[in-house]
Amino acid sequence: MKIAVIGAGAWGTTLANTLAKKGLETALWVHEPELVEEMKNTGTNTWYLPDFKLCDKLTFDSDAEKVMTGADIFLVVVPSQFMRSVLGKIKHLFPENPVVVCASKGIELNTGAPMSRVIRESLDGLSLRYAHISGPTFAYELSAEMPTSVVLGCEEDELAKKIQEVFSTNYFRVYSNPDYRGVELGGAxxxxxxxxxxxxxxxxxxxxxxxxxxxxxxxxxxxxxxxxxxxxxxxxxxxxxxxxxxxxxxxxxxxxxxxxxxxxxxxxxxxxxxxxxxxxxxxxxxxxxxxxxxxxxxxxxxxxxxxxxxxxxxxxxxxxxxxxxxxxx
Missing domain, CATH: 1.10.1040.10 (N-(1-d-carboxylethyl)-l-norvaline Dehydrogenase; domain 2)
Known part of the structure; x- marks a missing residue:
């Protein structure tokens, strides 16, 4: 199991670090090469999550191909207004039937599209399997391993169970709900x-x-x-x-x-x-x-x-x- 996390803001870094600490092979795509160098030198995401050391098992790179190749799950944590443009640039790196979990909260300006629609349109032509994760979460508290619960919106019951098992830890509890549209709208x-x-x-x-x-x-x-x-x-x-x-x-x-x-x-x-x-x-x-x-x-x-x-x-x-x-x- 490999998870590619796309987006290295506070929340993306926190989720990537949580998965890496669980022992899962996790790679984080960092858009800014200069931030990658700082992360390598300091062992922290100095721009967005400076108070927490990154797990030694977490890999990160500004080369999206290195991060995404061989991934089983793609966790997308890009600011909502940049989602379409970012995915458009890296669409060719996704497999034909990717499992995409979105953890971004927002509705696209001009189109009024929720993230599920933006992602489906951005990855048009691929057999996408989609889920949306949301809930009451501060990156700082999850990074400090304080008890946190979220909900995973996913229409496919078996896929939802699989993602629940992958993401859950003894301090990060993931519930499921087939209503992914309600889950994503609440968070936005x-x-x-x-x-x-x-x-x-x-x-x-x-x-x-x-x-x-x-x-x-x-x-x-x-x-x-x-x-x-x-x-x-x-x-x-x-x-x-x-x-x-x-x-x-x-x-x-x-x-x-x-x-x-x-x-x-x-x-x-x-x-x-x-x-x-x-x-x-x-x-x-x-x-x-x-x-x-x-x-x-x-x-x-x-x-x-x-x-x-x-x-x-x-x-x-x-x-x-x-x-x-x-x-x-």
Whole structure:
């Protein structure tokens, strides 16, 4: 069993390291040759995961062919807005019937496509077997071997069981769910709600507001999911409610940190100078357009969009949310 991990950000490196520590042959594709040299010299991913030593058994290279040749599972952890272009460049390195597990959270801008569609279109012509892994995860905590649970969305029952066994350890537990669309959407849309929660906390609105936001955010996620063919019940699980609670309350959440800074008066252009990607900023734009196209009511997403892209005052956005027409829950 060989696993090729495509993408060496904090999450990709963490997953690769976890698999290598389990004793599995794991190779990590690092896009930047200069980072590869630093990793060889320091034994750490100094750009994205500087606090943790890499397992001696983990191999890494900027040559995608070396990483991907002979792999049985391809774990794709590329930022969502770069997924199509990256896979297009390395498509010729995949076998005819690859097993692809996506661990990226986001929805493509302009097309409104979830990652499953982006990957299938990028690898068109191959007999793809697909799964999506998501859930309440901070890379730092999994790297520190703190107990973590995720869910694997996969339509093929036997394949799901195989991947579960490969990925699970005594501190990383993988559940399965045939509704891969719900799993991937939960992981993407919750980033918008994390920005909203950060804004509320930045405005010092307290715990009542945060609890209401999480609850109503879940309702929005479920509505859009249902409109896109997902099972609403999936959003009550790890990739929905679990991930939503984590990113709306945990200070390690990059999306929550974006919201906090917005609530404290910073402008988005200043915030985006951070090296680490906050997927929710672009996801807000793509989901906003998608909701309008599908006719799905998403008032929280609407206001976050206006704050991010129309420079709306966060306090005014909250007032508009609270002043809407009253209706049943």
């Amino acid at each position: 849309i919750k980033n918008i709600m994390a920005i909203a929660a950060g804004i509320a906390d930045g405005l010092k609105f307290g715990h009542n507001a945060r609890a209401a936001l999480i609850t109503r955010g879940l309702a929005e996620m479920s509505r859009l999911g249902k409109a896109m063919g997902a099972d609403p019940a999936t959003f009550m699980g790890l990739s929905g409610m679990g991930d939503l609670v984590l990113t709306c309350t945990g200070d390690l959440s990059r999306n929550r940190q974006v919201g906090l800074k917005l609530g404290q008066g910073m402008k988005l252009s200043e915030i985006l100078k951070m090296r680490k990607v906050a997927e929710g900023v672009k996801t807000t734009e793509s989901v906003h357009g998608l909701a309008r196209k599908l006719g799905v009511d998403m008032p929280l997403t609407e206001q976050v969009y206006r704050i991010l892209y129309e420079d709306k005052d966060p306090a005014e956005a909250v007032y508009d949310l609270m002043s809407r027409d009253l209706k049943p829950e």
